[in-house]
Amino acid sequence: MNQPATDTPAMETLDTGEDADHVLSVRDVTVGFGSKIILQDLDLDVRRGEVLGFVGGSGTGKSVLMRTILGLTPKRTGAISVFGHDLSRANQKERKAIERRWGVLFQQGALFSSLSVKQNIQVPMREHLNLSPQLMDELASLKLELVGLPQDAADKLPSELSGGMVKRASLARALALDPDLVFLDEPTSGLDPIGAAAFDSLIANLSSTLGLTVYMVTHDLDSLHSICDRIAVLGKKRVLAIGTLDDMTKNDDPWIKSYFRGERALRRI
Numbered sequence: 001m002n003q004p005a006t007d008t009p010a011m012e013t014l015d016t017g018e019d020a021d022h023v024l025s026v027r028d029v030t031v032g033f034g035s036k037i038i039l040q041d042l043d044l045d046v047r048r049g050e051v052l053g054f055v056g057g058s059g060t061g062k063s064v065l066m067r068t069i070l071g072l073t074p075k076r077t078g079a080i081s082v083f084g085h086d087l088s089r090a091n092q093k094e095r096k097a098i099e100r101r102w103g104v105l106f107q108q109g110a111l112f113s114s115l116s117v118k119q120n121i122q123v124p125m126r127e128h129l130n131l132s133p134q135l136m137d138e139l140a141s142l143k144l145e146l147v148g149l150p151q152d153a154a155d156k157l158p159s160e161l162s163g164g165m166v167k168r169a170s171l172a173r174a175l176a177l178d179p180d181l182v183f184l185d186e187p188t189s190g191l192d193p194i195g196a197a198a199f200d201s202l203i204a205n206l207s208s209t210l211g212l213t214v215y216m217v218t219h220d221l222d223s224l225h226s227i228c229d230r231i232a233v234l235g236k237k238r239v240l241a242i243g244t245l246d247d248m249t250k251n252d253d254p255w256i257k258s259y260f261r262g263e264r265a266l267r268r269i
């Protein structure tokens with residue numbers, strides 16, 4: 001089963017330019033650490049404009065997959081294409097252009113603790129754009145408004161914010177460059193149910209008004225019910241199933257069954 005390490009694309013549609021239907025395609029991707037294989041021959045397609053919820057048992061590799069797509073964890077085999085470009089074939093300039101079109105909200109927010117909220121939002125702008133300080137301040141102010149934070153949050157440090165405000169500030173940073181695609185790693189974890197519901201509706205609104213594609217790792221059944229167009233389930237080192245919530249409730253895989261039809265799921269009804 002183990003193929004030799006290669007960066008040869010596994011499908012012909014890679015590098016043929018922008019795909020009208022899919023913003024992200026993963027083909028035959030294998031990732032491991034030492035002798036431990038986490039993902040094997042994994043395939044995934046994310047459709048343009050959808051909110052895709054990614055679930056799976058703890059330790060199945062949801063964060064590893066997201067980090068692999070982002071290029072932070074190396075893959076052993078397979079191909080990943082974003083916006084129609086094979087990432088492993090892109091040169092540094094092309095790679096930077098692709099990265100400009102995605103935003104990331106890491107678990108726990110991952111804001112720089114010594115920078116103010118405004119400076120955090122401006123980090124991607126400094127990295128990718130050449131703008132005057134005044135224009136960057138105006139853009140940061142717009143992003144604060146977009147995510148529902150008050151303007152006086154701009155000069156606060158992350159340690160001075162509530163958990164919900166940290167998530168919003170991290171989302172503002174993820175949206176700094178007006179991305180087409182955002183990756184969210186457990187965006188509602190640690191929020192109370194009201195804060196989580198408010199964050200969900202913010203994501204849904206941004207997705208529909210900005211035409212964003214959202215790739216969201218989550219354990220939150222409420223988010224899956226309220227904002228996801230499709231759900232992908234990770235298990236057995238691959239995507240076990242992908243489809244609507246209705247598809248999931250009809251699936252007979254034991255893990256999917258207990259997740260979507262178990263006691264906790266039924267309590268929602």
Ligand SMILES: Nc1ncnc2c1ncn2[C@@H]1O[C@H](COP(=O)(O)OP(=O)(O)OP(=O)(O)O)[C@@H](O)[C@H]1O
Nearest residue numbers: 033036038056057058059060061062063064065219
């Ligand atoms: N850098 C690394 N080195 C070695 N093993 C790693 C590394 N990163 C992740 N792993 C292992 O990969 C597996 C998958 O981890 P991952 O964090 O992706 O799980 P997850 O599905 O996101 O879990 P959770 O839902 O609990 O966050 C785990 O067994 C983890 O220990």
